[in-house]
Amino acid sequence: MQDYVLRTNQLSKTFRGHRALDNVNLSIRRGSIYGFIGQNGAGKSTLIRLVTGLAFPTAGSIELFGSSEEKALIQARKRIGSSIESPALFPHMTAGENLEANRILRGIPGQDCVPRMLKQVGLQGTGKKKAKHFSLGMKQRLGLAIALLGDPEFLILDEPTNGLDPMGVIEMRELLKTLNRELGITILISSHILSELHLMASHYGIIHRGRLLEQLTATELDGKCRQYVYIKANDSDKATAVIQHELDTADFEVMQDGAIKLYNYAEQPSKISSALFSAGLEIEKFMPMGEDLERYFTKRIGGDPHV
Template sequence: MKTILQTSRLTKSYGAKTVVSDLNMTVQQGDIYGFLGQNGAGKTTTLRMIMGLIRPSAGEIELFGTPLHGNKNKAMERIGAIIEYPGFYLNLNAADNLDIHRRMMGMGNRESIEEALEAVGLLEAKHQKVKQYSLGMKQRLGIARALLHHPELLILDEPTNGLDPGGMKEMRQLFLELARKRGITFLISSHLLSEIEQLANKIGILHRGCLLEEIDYETLQKKTRNYLDLNVTDEKKAAFILEQKLGTTDYVIAGSGGLRLYDHLDRPDLVSMLLAQNGVGVREMRLAGDSLEDYFLKLTGGESSA
């Protein structure tokens, strides 16, 4: 898989205050990377460094396999971004706003405007003044502007901020569609765990400027699934019995008599009986598991993402 973005020990300090510290993150081609953290965790600062808007105090940034330093202009030609709230000329319509941006940035022809508006579902509203747009429509227009030059990577800072649940759902569907139809890679920051878990295939958890964990969503799901937590007299023999008698390999041996069974959660009595009948004593059995929010809270020492 091609690496689109990689940072190495990326750090930003303002005087004695370190806002981002030794951050190592990797975004692969095709990822929808959820950059998750509380407000003030350092997400926007990180994105601004990646976009070359502020200089890192230390560390390196590579975009498309090339160091950002000295190659910023070429890298930016392949990136679309919304950092913080997108601003527009409210008395102009959507098409005119995009045309002004296109000409200022020296981008393509006017055909790209209609193409971008169609991609975000605003083509029929292109002659409507932006001051008449809802917040969700303005967010879509911001994404249309970021799409004008057909970027390979979209960097979005809190794109669902302030939207109602319906608007959030529409935005999620838009991102998924752009990823599927255009092959765009996404780096999306958010403090809303519920939004990221419905969208991202990879998650980086930032807390007080430090990247606590970078994990793919499938692994995260496994870590947060419900399971039967067993303490037995022989965990290896118990695993053999589960495979032979119940036909399941969906378990993890935790050692020291510990075993987590992710299957047959509704039949703990059957599990206990089979183990006992085959010479494995069950000292303890309980249903356990964490939600994604629980997992986040454990990593951040009990501090919520919201």
Template sequence: MAYIVKTNQLTKVYDGNEVVSTVDMHVKRGEIYGFLGPNGAGKTTIMKMLTNLAKPTSGEIEIFGEKLTDRSYEVLKRMGTIIEYPIFYEKLTAQENLELHCEYMGYYDKNEIGHVLDLVKLTNVDGKRVRDFSLGMKQRLGIARAIMTKPELLILDEPINGLDPVGIRELRELFKMLSKEYGITIIVSSHILAEIEQMADTIGVINNGRLIAEVSMEHVRHSQTDFIELIVSEGKKAAFILDSQLRITNFKCIDERCIRIYDMSVSQKILSKTLIEHDIEIEEISRKTSSLEDYFLKLINGGGIHA
């Protein structure tokens, strides 16, 4: 298996607090690796260590088959990154910012600048200084800069921040194209799980500094289950009826009104009839399939699907 990125027992301690704990990460060549976790879980810290912006307290990082050190200049030239918020020379234009980037990266095909601006749909900005850009425009420019030098590895921390739904879709398709057509390996974090679900090949789930799962999206899809979702007027009463009258135990109360039933042996017709007979108003009943969000929350909460 060809891994572009591997970590071995990667650990980072800040002020006596272990924010990343013994992480063993494996990213295959050419894949999109979705990095998921709650705020403060350690995603950005790991990305900073992968790009030499932070030094591990212990453990090792291997990129392109080489151990990452303070002198890994050539390795870093083969990477493109956005970590946290992209920073630019605010008084310069997008074109001028990218020209400077090419200079300090030793990349001299400046004809590519127009091409990458088109790729990220950042057009009609000639003469407009970056300080006048919206947050979404700055995100697009950050991605343009990250892909400007045709990197083999992209590390993107929340790259769709500040974008509207159209922009999010456009960049999702761009990342998939870069992976499939150019063979670029992408590590991308996002709090929008539905986006990761639509583009990732593998997901890594981190919580409290520990990598608790690293699985293919194919595995996640195969593990997804069907369920019936009920929206009712009285959740507690409905749960009692499911248990006492229909002998259903494999369900979960999501909140005071929403119940998910994982026992598919009972038809929606029987469910509706029984609940109505016990004066429970049904606002919605539908058959659904669990999502990456369900899988993620199950891992983070460390629990199963039973009530």
């Protein structure tokens, strides 16, 4: 049996007649970075609020660390750190004072965790600077430090790179990867920016209009978005033989109409065309093709893949 930190069973939430979540069955393995993908309003934040206890489901159940009883969930949520929407900071306090205030409010023993968290997120040198004077990236880091108080096993972040400049995005990404790799923290990251999630997530869940459309690993997602060269020649059998013998690969697919999708050498199209022309083949169509992750997501939710 897989070791899961979170599983939901037919989880649903209705607001004033609107079904924000519709029978969601989601599972997150321990040690993974789970990219939770969806447009604004798809249901990402609603699910996060249910998991963290900020809202209650209309139907279905939540299981955390293998337990789904109400009392067990209360205890399990103490093992979770979260930052939902914009970090709630005390603007007239320093980074250290913000952490100390949150430590006291949450009943976390020992003051030694405050300087440790500041160092963990790279804010140890901010001194007496007030949070209201922090850059957006620094505020996001401070929000992350607050979420890390209590050394959580499971970290839930809602749009952690929202509004950051390119350098801030890179810094946040590397910090989260370090937390996952070195401390073993399981991370759920909600975002509508698939290209950014692709650089760090090991697993994905795609949600649209409250319904979980698909869960897949990074390897599976890369396979679905694999690049290839589309070849239509006057003699499909001969083209296949050339690919097998001259290019020494079987990594291709022959379509019903005789067209060939050649996955190998996709980054060396000139090598493919040279082998085909040398064999005397007439090439009707020869196009590098494939999808990037954004196009796959757009197609998966039923949008126009050409937008």
